[in-house]
Amino acid sequence: MIRIGGFLVGIGFTVVVLFSFIMGAYNFATEDKVGAPEYEFYKKPKDVAFAQDGAFGKWDLAQLQRGYQVYKEVCAACHGLQYVAFRDLAQLGYNEDEVKALAAEWINVPDIDPDTGEAIVRPGVPTDNFPSPYPNNVAAAAANNNAIPPDLSLMTKARGDGTAYVYSLLTGYGPIPEELTAKYPEFDTPDGLHFNEYFPNLNIAMAPPITTKDQVTYADGTEATISQMSQDVSAFLAWTAEPKMVERKQTGWVVMLFLLFATILAYFSKQQIWSAAKPKKTK
Amino acid sequence: MSFPWARQYEPTNGFMKFLDERLPLPRLVYNAVGAGYPVPRNLSYMWNFGVLAGFFLVAQIVTGVVLAMHYAANAEVAFGTVEHIMRDVNWGWLMRYAHANGASFFFIVVYIHIFRGFFYSSYKAPREMIWLLGVVIFLLMMATAFMGYVLPWGQMSFWGAKVITGLFGAIPLVGEPLQVWLLGGFAPDNAALNRFFSLHFLLPFVIAGVVILHIWALHIPGSSNPTGVEVKKESDTLPFHPYYTAKDGFGLGVILLFFAFMVFFLPNTLGHPDNYIEANPLATPAHIVPEWYFYPFYAILRAFTFDFILSAKLWGVLAMFAAILVWFFLPWLDRSPVRSGHYRPLFRKFFWFGLIPCMVVLFICGGAPAEEPFVMISQIATAYYFLHFLVILPIVSSIEKPEPLPYSITEAVLGEDEDATLGATAAAKA
Numbered sequence: 001m002i003r004i005g006g007f008l009v010g011i012g013f014t015v016v017v018l019f020s021f022i023m024g025a026y027n028f029a030t031e032d033k034v035g036a037p038e039y040e041f042y043k044k045p046k047d048v049a050f051a052q053d054g055a056f057g058k059w060d061l062a063q064l065q066r067g068y069q070v071y072k073e074v075c076a077a078c079h080g081l082q083y084v085a086f087r088d089l090a091q092l093g094y095n096e097d098e099v100k101a102l103a104a105e106w107i108n109v110p111d112i113d114p115d116t117g118e119a120i121v122r123p124g125v126p127t128d129n130f131p132s133p134y135p136n137n138v139a140a141a142a143a144n145n146n147a148i149p150p151d152l153s154l155m156t157k158a159r160g161d162g163t164a165y166v167y168s169l170l171t172g173y174g175p176i177p178e179e180l181t182a183k184y185p186e187f188d189t190p191d192g193l194h195f196n197e198y199f200p201n202l203n204i205a206m207a208p209p210i211t212t213k214d215q216v217t218y219a220d221g222t223e224a225t226i227s228q229m230s231q232d233v234s235a236f237l238a239w240t241a242e243p244k245m246v247e248r249k250q251t252g253w254v255v256m257l258f259l260l261f262a263t264i265l266a267y268f269s270k271q272q273i274w275s276a277a278k279p280k281k282t283k
Numbered sequence: 284m285s286f287p288w289a290r291q292y293e294p295t296n297g298f299m300k301f302l303d304e305r306l307p308l309p310r311l312v313y314n315a316v317g318a319g320y321p322v323p324r325n326l327s328y329m330w331n332f333g334v335l336a337g338f339f340l341v342a343q344i345v346t347g348v349v350l351a352m353h354y355a356a357n358a359e360v361a362f363g364t365v366e367h368i369m370r371d372v373n374w375g376w377l378m379r380y381a382h383a384n385g386a387s388f389f390f391i392v393v394y395i396h397i398f399r400g401f402f403y404s405s406y407k408a409p410r411e412m413i414w415l416l417g418v419v420i421f422l423l424m425m426a427t428a429f430m431g432y433v434l435p436w437g438q439m440s441f442w443g444a445k446v447i448t449g450l451f452g453a454i455p456l457v458g459e460p461l462q463v464w465l466l467g468g469f470a471p472d473n474a475a476l477n478r479f480f481s482l483h484f485l486l487p488f489v490i491a492g493v494v495i496l497h498i499w500a501l502h503i504p505g506s507s508n509p510t511g512v513e514v515k516k517e518s519d520t521l522p523f524h525p526y527y528t529a530k531d532g533f534g535l536g537v538i539l540l541f542f543a544f545m546v547f548f549l550p551n552t553l554g555h556p557d558n559y560i561e562a563n564p565l566a567t568p569a570h571i572v573p574e575w576y577f578y579p580f581y582a583i584l585r586a587f588t589f590d591f592i593l594s595a596k597l598w599g600v601l602a603m604f605a606a607i608l609v610w611f612f613l614p615w616l617d618r619s620p621v622r623s624g625h626y627r628p629l630f631r632k633f634f635w636f637g638l639i640p641c642m643v644v645l646f647i648c649g650g651a652p653a654e655e656p657f658v659m660i661s662q663i664a665t666a667y668y669f670l671h672f673l674v675i676l677p678i679v680s681s682i683e684k685p686e687p688l689p690y691s692i693t694e695a696v697l698g699e700d701e702d703a704t705l706g707a708t709a710a711a712k713a
């Protein structure tokens with residue numbers, strides 16, 4: 001009974017799925033194939049190396065400090081970092097007083113006036129998180145052509161190959177390539193959008209944020225090329241996405257070495273124990 | 284139960300004697316995983332994976348309980364509490380990465396465990412009950428993992444929950460009210476998140492209960508073995524402790540090396556980047572995919588693309604559930620008297636060149652976008668999947684001529700067995 005029932009069920013599913021297959025194959029063969037520029041002209045992130053990459057990678061603290069400066073002077077006009085607190089900046093190599101001073105430079109931290117209960121803004125203190133540039137999403141969309149600039153705290157983890165992606169996006173603006181226009185004459189970048197071949201649908205609502213050399217004057221004197229600023233802010237965003245990354249990999253080495261040692265030990269004790277059970281002739 | 288030659292527990296000191304007479308816990312352990320449990324002496328490393336599954340179940344419970352101390356199941360704050368765990372809780376990042384990758388490793392070891400069962404037909408008499416309980420465990424694991432993935436309340440959490448609960452909407456008549464009842468609303472929201480958290484906390488303990496039954500049932504006939512010939516006498520067995528405790532210990536070390544490598548160096552590789560974006564009911568992700576361990580079943584779900592009497596969606600749902608439910612019937616679909624694939628030439632070919640490639644293809648298609656050629660390929664693989672279990676296996680098992688079996692495990696290990704008399708091998712085979 002079970003076998004007969006099973007046989008019928010098996011044939012049943014097979015027939016139905018093969019029906020789908022035949023219909024699908026027929027459509028596939030007869031349909032005109034319409035390509036999409038988003039598929040053909042979208043580019044994978046550029047190959048770019050960072051100090052924190054790889055199993056032995058470590059943060060380049062000077063680079064993170066420069067990246068912080070780019071974020072503060074350029075990106076913070078539109079993007080928040082809601083999961084990062086000013087006190088976390090101590091991990092970039094700033095001492096306690098410097099962190100206090102850096103926090104106080106952010107003069108738009110929302111709060112409630114303790115006397116009147118009214119909503120106010122005040123300068124930051126180390127325990128505050130980074131303030132958002134807009135009071136809410138409606139205001140953010142209104143100021144940006146209906147696109148909401150996403151919070152950047154987790155950006156490099158929220159995209160495949162995220163750190164390289166941010167770098168490629170920042171340096172990827174340009175004119176629409178001729179091959180694209182030749183193949184898809186109707187493709188266009190609407191007003192208020194900007195062509196960028198590293199953005200999945202090729203037209204992004206963010207105007208190129210880093211456009212000129214020396215847009216930021218680095219405190220450490222590093223030459224501020226477009227590529228340098230883009231790399232620095234990408235590295236900084238890798239840190240905001242996972243401040244514990246380097247600690248994680250360093251812990252990993254200790255754990256792996258311990259496990260390797262323990263496993264080798266376990267192997268030899270297993271061999272020793274099993275040697276007692278080596279096949280002996282029963283005669 | 285055990286074999287008559289199983290060693291008896293002897294308390295070695297006064298305290299153990301006291302305890303054994305009042306609460307025979309030491310005796311239970313001794314008989315279950317100690318020197319009092321005789322096990323076939325020829326088990327391969329394929330027999331390590333049950334213990335490894337048990338390890339990962341415990342690891343999930345331990346890390347999960349710690350995470351639950353810092354997590355809040357509220358749609359407003361859930362995503363933020365997960366980031367709080369990652370950034371502010373001491374070793375919180377380790378707990379979370381260990382839990383997320385632990386789920387993947389739990390599935391890896393259980394898949395190997397199940398496919399070991401397929402190859403050695405471990406599901407056959409007298410082990411049917413072990414097998415049935417195993418499939419129940421697997422279903423519970425899937426439910427637990429699905430609900431766990433919703434908890435961080437990222438984009439894939441939300442949209443995965445929406446797609447999977449939406450499947451219930453395909454059921455005729457009661458579908459839609461059922462879906463609303465399950466979710467506590469029309470779309471996943473606070474009500475759904477809260478009940479998923481509650482159930483995600485509960486189910487692992489239910490799994491632990493079923494695992495106890497699974498192991499209890501295992502201890503009636505004892506483990507099968509790579510020859511599939513049942514234990515006949517003492518020389519066929521070795522005591523579990525120290526032989527298999529040592530072997531399992533080594534196996535655990537090896538898998539933990541892989542596990543630690545993923546947790547510390549590639550912790551997000553098995554996850555989806557979209558889940559680091561907070562859930563947004565207004566923005567649909569480009570490709571909604573479940574976690575990797577559901578890919579084969581997701582491919583079967585999506586293989587049905589045209590209505591055929593019933594709606595395509597309903598066919599997909601039926602096929603997806605049927606794909607796992609057929610495992611329940613395996614003990615009765617496979618009628619071969621021989622267990623091990625090593626002695627079943629035709630069965631073995633269909634296993635290595637049919638079932639395994641079919642699963643790989645389904646896995647790849649399940650993770651790929653729902654586009655050609657993936658859809659067509661997954662349709663062929665889906666057809667093979669059902670044919671394999673429901674048509675090929677029953678037929679092969681009744682027509683194939685098995686190869687000669689060893690008389691006993693002792694003969695298989697030592698090359699000869701003095702008890703084996705001429706003709707006994709043939710008799711054992713029949």
Ligand code: HEM
Nearest residue numbers: 330332333334336337400405414417418420421494506507
């Ligand atoms: C939480 C998950 C599970 C745990 C902790 C678990 C645990 C175990 C353990 C400790 C054994 C004995 C050692 C071994 O043979 O590997 C075992 C045997 C077995 N398990 Fe599982 N198991 C789990 C899931 C499953 C599933 C999902 C299935 C099948 C669908 C399954 C089928 C079997 C069978 C058939 C045996 C007996 C195999 C033999 O002796 O040949 N188990 N299980």
